[in-house]
Amino acid sequence: EVTIVGLQASGKTSFVNVIASGQWSEDVVPTVAFHFRKVRKGNVTMNIWDLAGQPRYRSIWERYCNGVDCIVFVVDSTDKDKFETAQFELHQLLSQANLKGVPLLVLGNKNDVEGHATANELIQALQLNKIQNRIVSCYSCSMKNQHNLDIVLKWLSERSH
């Protein structure tokens, strides 16, 4: 069980599309509320909740993160003006008592674009070092050219049971 959250246009739906079918597109429709997908990778079947990132949908993130094996938080690593909002929304979500201990994977997406923030810069900007009592990983990646998707899938399969 995987739930994908993050601000709008960070690439959550692109991530699910790419791991499900290898298909990346410039034209992805913004998600309304959420979209459920079942994705099979090797011997692991992932039930993925792809949530909408627009402000009006953020209050439902918590409900869909409840009881999952991991939370994936996707960040557009080229959109530095939004890092503060991303930081706020991430920590707000993780402060919910029912999400205690759920492993977190932060993806700095769109690293195919020049000037993107590195994983270390995202760790700073999102204050990931302040997160306690859960597994936290952060990778820089690109859905467009599938950079680092192998380690992302490995991380996800290690959370399975």
Ligand SMILES: Nc1nc2c(ncn2[C@@H]2O[C@H](COP(=O)(O)OP(=O)(O)OP(=O)(O)O)[C@@H](O)[C@H]2O)c(=O)[nH]1
């Ligand atoms: N250059 C580049 N663009 C990307 C990448 N991943 C996604 N995009 C683009 O970013 C835009 C938003 O992608 P979505 O996957 O719809 O983003 P989302 O996070 O699902 O957005 P919401 O559903 O509104 O929350 C689209 O135009 C994608 O083509 C990437 O790795 N590199």
Ligand SMILES: [Mg+2]
């Ligand atoms: Mg989407």
